[in-house]
Amino acid sequence: MDQIIIGVDTHKSKHIAVAISRQGARLGTMTLPTTRQGYRDLEVWASELGTSKAFGIEGTGAYGAGLSRDLLAKGYTVLDVMRPNRQLRYLHGKSDSLDAESAARSVLNGQATALAKTQAGASEMIRHLKIARDSAVKARSQAIITLKTLIINAPAELREMLELIKGPIKLIRHIAALRPGKIVSPTASAKAAMRAIARRWLLLHEEIHAHDQELEPMVREKAPGLMNTYGVGVMTAAEMLIVVGDNPERIKSEAALAKLCGVCPIPASSGKTNRMRLNRGGNRQANAALYIVAITRMRDHEVTQNYVLKRTAQGKSKREITRCLKRYIIREIYRELCAPNDAKCAP
Structure with missing residues (x-):
């Protein structure tokens, strides 16, 4: 046929x-x-x-x-x-x-060349858990911002009492244990509102910790070599595993992975003008993870610090150096997650 x-x-x-x-x-x-x-x-x-x-x-x-x-x-x-x-x-x-x-x-006609992810292995499971974790982190951040606003605007007696408590966790636990009683005054309503938000924060904090406990062994088993790479933590490794997927053979080269993460320059030439521009596309979560690795290495990694000094002497700005570092980091990640010879997953 x-x-x-x-x-x-x-x-x-x-x-x-x-x-x-x-x-x-x-x-x-x-x-x-x-x-x-x-x-x-x-x-x-x-x-x-x-x-x-x-x-x-x-x-x-x-x-x-x-x-x-x-x-x-x-x-x-x-x-x-x-x-x-x-x-x-x-x-x-x-x-x-x-x-x-x-x-x-x-x-x-050959325009579509990107193989689809299998979405049937450990990387997909990591993606599911990380979605839940990221959502909880966002909600927790919003909860603490709202709680701080309520404390600032609370009645003077309540605000002064809470300001005496040192340590964010201790403060949140204290607020979660408040007993506002019957809502008959602004102080009681403020206590009730703050208690609800503090309890929400504690629940989200526990949820995030549970996700971390589930994600770490999965990421270490899937990419032990990547976890040993300087500056790469559990969440960074998880983000890169999500980008690569369970069938890394679909990513043919480190340049393809760099483009997928938005860390390769884009040609923007016309006529006599030859120039490159920043890549604003790609997976922005992965790009942000690479930025964290780059900043970590610039702070306390001797090899990276020497590279920064060299590029600074050449007239490069900190932003330009960071972009170069992210491209080098992608090369390391590609070698760890995809074997260069047979393009199979690292053990």
Whole structure:
């Protein structure tokens, strides 16, 4: 049978698939529900049209995650496809079937080359736990900001009493144990509000600690070499494992990983002007993690400090040196997470 390419436009409750031949002819369209039976129906439908060479799916990390995971588990090649650009939509219109066909043609003409993550191993489990942890950290920060505001605006007697307590944890535990009694005065209402927020902070603090206890052994088992890299902590290693995923063979080189993390310069030349600009794209969480490693090394890593002195003497600013350091750090991370010869995960 002839080889075909399937493009899929993904949505919350349904997907639209379009099949094209190797010559670009449109062979058929199918609408499927986002269920396991729907995924099986897509596989049967595609097999009736020909041999599936590849599936181009929009949003393999969002609405297309379930379908992508199912197809990868069955051995199919799945490519992550970007949505059509606005110019094409302006020229040809917008519909789900047109988007699916555009996804298929992106695979056919070689524009879509990014292999989808398998999302079925330790890196995916780490991602789930880190999402929960990051959410708890954000909520805890908001809680302490609100609590401090309430203390500042509290009645004078209550505020002066709380200011005598030294240490943030001791203060929060004291507030959590307040007994406001019946709400008949501003002091009682302030105590009730502060107690609620303090108890929320303590619960979030315990949740974050529990996530840390779960994440550390998982990260150390997945990437022991990376954990031994200077300046790389558990959360930094976790972020890099999430970026690389459970199938690091999809990242062909350290330059590809650098681009994925937004630490490579972007050409911005035109005519007689030859220049590079900053990469504002990529995974910004990973970029922030690399920044933390760079700052840590600049503070107390002798080799890095010597490099900083050398580049400073060459006229580089601190920001420029930090960008260079992040690119060097990516090289180390690539060597730890992906073997350069066979592109397999580090043990």
